[in-house]
Amino acid sequence: MEAKSRLAEVMAKNVYITDTNCITPLGFDVASNWEALLKGQSGIQRFEKLGMLKSFYASVVNSDEIDAAFAPISNENHFTKLEKMLILALAPIIGNYTITNKTAFIFSTTKGNIELLEDKNNTVEAAHLAVLAKKISSFFGFSTEPIVVSNACVSGVLAIAVAKRMIQAGAYDNAFVVAGDAVSEFVLSGFNSFQAMSEVPCKPYDEERNGVTLGEATAAVYLTAIGTEVRPGAVKVIGDGAVNDANHISGPSRTGEGLFRSIESAFTEAGMAKEKLDYISAHGTATLYNDEMEAVAFNRLGINKVSVNSLKGFYGHTLGASGLLETVIAIESTRNNQLIASKGFAKMGVSQPISVITKNEEKEINCFLKTASGFGGCNTAVLFEKVV
Amino acid sequence: MQTKNYISGHCVIENNSVMVNGVKQFELEHVPFSEFAKAAYKNFNMDYPKFFKMDNLSKLAFLASEIILGSKVKEGEDNNIALVFANKSSSLDTDVKYQGSIADKENYFPSPAVFVYTLPNICIGEISIRHKLQSENAFFVFEDFNAEFMTNYANGLLATNKADKVLCGWVEYYQENYKAILYMVEKQGDLNIIKK
Numbered sequence: 323m324e325a326k327s328r329l330a331e332v333m334a335k336n337v338y339i340t341d342t343n344c345i346t347p348l349g350f351d352v353a354s355n356w357e358a359l360l361k362g363q364s365g366i367q368r369f370e371k372l373g374m375l376k377s378f379y380a381s382v383v384n385s386d387e388i389d390a391a392f393a394p395i396s397n398e399n400h401f402t403k404l405e406k407m408l409i410l411a412l413a414p415i416i417g418n419y420t421i422t423n424k425t426a427f428i429f430s431t432t433k434g435n436i437e438l439l440e441d442k443n444n445t446v447e448a449a450h451l452a453v454l455a456k457k458i459s460s461f462f463g464f465s466t467e468p469i470v471v472s473n474a475c476v477s478g479v480l481a482i483a484v485a486k487r488m489i490q491a492g493a494y495d496n497a498f499v500v501a502g503d504a505v506s507e508f509v510l511s512g513f514n515s516f517q518a519m520s521e522v523p524c525k526p527y528d529e530e531r532n533g534v535t536l537g538e539a540t541a542a543v544y545l546t547a548i549g550t551e552v553r554p555g556a557v558k559v560i561g562d563g564a565v566n567d568a569n570h571i572s573g574p575s576r577t578g579e580g581l582f583r584s585i586e587s588a589f590t591e592a593g594m595a596k597e598k599l600d601y602i603s604a605h606g607t608a609t610l611y612n613d614e615m616e617a618v619a620f621n622r623l624g625i626n627k628v629s630v631n632s633l634k635g636f637y638g639h640t641l642g643a644s645g646l647l648e649t650v651i652a653i654e655s656t657r658n659n660q661l662i663a664s665k666g667f668a669k670m671g672v673s674q675p676i677s678v679i680t681k682n683e684e685k686e687i688n689c690f691l692k693t694a695s696g697f698g699g700c701n702t703a704v705l706f707e708k709v710v
Numbered sequence: 711m712q713t714k715n716y717i718s719g720h721c722v723i724e725n726n727s728v729m730v731n732g733v734k735q736f737e738l739e740h741v742p743f744s745e746f747a748k749a750a751y752k753n754f755n756m757d758y759p760k761f762f763k764m765d766n767l768s769k770l771a772f773l774a775s776e777i778i779l780g781s782k783v784k785e786g787e788d789n790n791i792a793l794v795f796a797n798k799s800s801s802l803d804t805d806v807k808y809q810g811s812i813a814d815k816e817n818y819f820p821s822p823a824v825f826v827y828t829l830p831n832i833c834i835g836e837i838s839i840r841h842k843l844q845s846e847n848a849f850f851v852f853e854d855f856n857a858e859f860m861t862n863y864a865n866g867l868l869a870t871n872k873a874d875k876v877l878c879g880w881v882e883y884y885q886e887n888y889k890a891i892l893y894m895v896e897k898q899g900d901l902n903i904i905k906k
Contacts, residue, residue: 374818432829434800439809446884451800452853469859470851472800473831480848484863491866493859508805511812512825563872566793566847568838572826579844587872697826698835700847 337486338709340556341415341544342650345407346637347383347537350391351414356654359662360682364636366523366535373507375514379523380505381537381638383407396461402435404504404540408458411540412500416462419496419544419551426488426497427464429455430471430481432642437506458500466494471642475605475696476564477501478541478645482692482704483562485545495547501646502540509641510536516572518609524639525666526606526632527613527678534607537638541647555657557706560594560689563587567699574611574695578619581695584703585623592705594689599628601661601690603652606632607639608666612695617672625691631679635665645694645702656687656708715868718875719782720893721774723750730777743886747773754780763823764836765804767883771795771833772840774890775877782875782894783841791894792846792873793834794863799884800830800851833881846873855880855891864895 343351347365348358365381372378385403392406395413408429419425434451438444447453455468469488471481478501485497503509513519513534520533545559546552565587567580574581589596602625604616620626633648640647655661664678688708695701722729726746727737736753738746747769751761756776764772775793783789804827812820826832831849838847846867852859864876879892 373812374815433805436805436809439806440813446802446806449802449805450798451851452798455851456853467852467856467859469856471848472829472851473834473847473849474829484848487866487870488859488862491862491869493862507812508809508828511820512808512822512828515820515822515825564846564848565844566835566838568835568842568844571832571835571839572822583844591870591872696831697829698831699838700831700835 335490335547337489337545337547337559338552338556339543339545339559339653340551340553341418342653343411343415344539344541344647344650345383345411346539346647347381348636350410352650352654355651359636359651362663362665364523364665365537366638373511375510378510378519379535381535382505383538404435404502405454405457407540408500408502409461411542412462412498415542415544416498421462421464422495423465424495425464426466426469426485426494427459428469428471428481428485428497428499429458430477430501430642430646431503432472432474432477433503433506433509436508437504473700474698475641476645476694476700476702477642478647479649479692479694479702479704480564481646482559482649483564483702486559486562489545489547497545498542499545499646500540500542501643503641503643504538505536520608523666524608524634526608526634526664527670527672527676528667529669529671531608531610531613531671533609535634535638537640539637539640539643539647541643541650543646543650552709554710556709557653557656558709559704560707561588561592561705562703564700564702567701569699571699572697574615576615578615578622580699580701581616581619581693581703582622584701585619585691585693588703588705594705596623596625598689599625599691600685600687601655602628602630603648603690603692604630604632605694606634608634614672615695617674617676620676621674626674626676629661629677629679629685631662631664645692649692652690652692656690659684659686661685715865715895715897718894718896719778721777723770723774723890724888743888758840765827767801767803767830767881768827768833768836770883770888770890771881772836774892775837778877778892778894779841789841789843790845790874791843792867792876793837793843794848794860794876794878795834795881796850796852796856796860797830797880797882798851798853799882801828803884804828868895868897
């Protein structure tokens, strides 16, 4: 009885995303990114030699443009490129709200400032994720201790679930979530060692896909349980799940068990029928195993006829930032009732049928699902509902 | 949020010793972690050869969790035990080794077997595989152990029925400095959760 009422109490608190922003090669705000996506533009470019890599494709933000955008915000010169990008992502949305001692600062990343290890003059301390989080949170005057979510490639989506869960637990009234990862030799060489890098811009779900393209970006959202802050254009976070495959540390489960259970958990919490789902913003890294696993999981759940895309063909795989960036774009799709074609896809390359979006189309979107899967067998799914 | 959750078991590994529920059960002084870890593995009669392939962070997390989960996981059943871990150095111990390998252009052979451990949540994956825990998992990084955050997060998982039990705590490893404090939170019983 008591457990039941406690559950009701926790579930009763509605949590909304009311503000979003992102910094990517396609633009330094949501509007410019949206315009570029509608035109089918990609941030992926070919680069020459780095370390022992002869050439590679990546989606990289221009450093000079970052410096130019950052100059009006601060003339301090001790920030790394990633730190500037994180500040640029947060700055425009932070001024719209009051930061209190019940406002959480949640940062998701996989490798943070890892490239600082390249220079032996830097201390290892400088590459600590908590140090990076503190630097950003101090810049904006947060009083609460930063929460760093570092759960491989699900970090960005999991950070939304963490924010919502902590707000529902009563620990915070609201939260700023920011995510970011940069392209470094560290990460490029690692994915290359796995032979997981595509020789051409990545092609999620396509017959000819053969690996990831890496990318860099930052994204930020504001989550709140304060009803007066909710306006048209907001989305409600209605359910989430983050379940492990328990199968293999560097490969996804062939049955998609962890993703299956994550999505089930999100639907159960939301109390929503799967038929109401309008759109899935999937992970779609364009590795054979990931895309196949997602197709299996979506089929097992009976949501394989729902329109699905991967944004990796536009942004590459931005690691810990990907889930948050892709949520920001999915929210924009919802606001505009507009589906974006899954770039790089031409012919079905997964064994079980899924409904990959092949051309931009208008569609009323009331409810969408965001998923991600990563090394260590982790998966995360979050369900969102439009607020009219 | 009112809770009646309680800690049903805990394990602390530091200073080359293993404390189980407050009682020292193993110690091996004056040896490096790798040797201590191997000896602890044998002392507790663990039988899981994959242990020897893990990086040190995973070995540390594995040892502490194995001691607690040994009696809690029921084979053949759906054990809905969430894993919620945190630390300070993320995977920096392995990151530094990996960076060292790619910095040497003459011997530039990054190993996927090392690279995969450049993520702190891999230790959670190892434990999940070991006990077939298809359950909630998350890895966080804080400057110091954040008891309040962990308590709120674990209580939330239990209150929303996303987990029946939560194994949570701190697993920090950087070079020879290490500490694991893991504890199991359950919803039965009548003791309030202990803040450590």
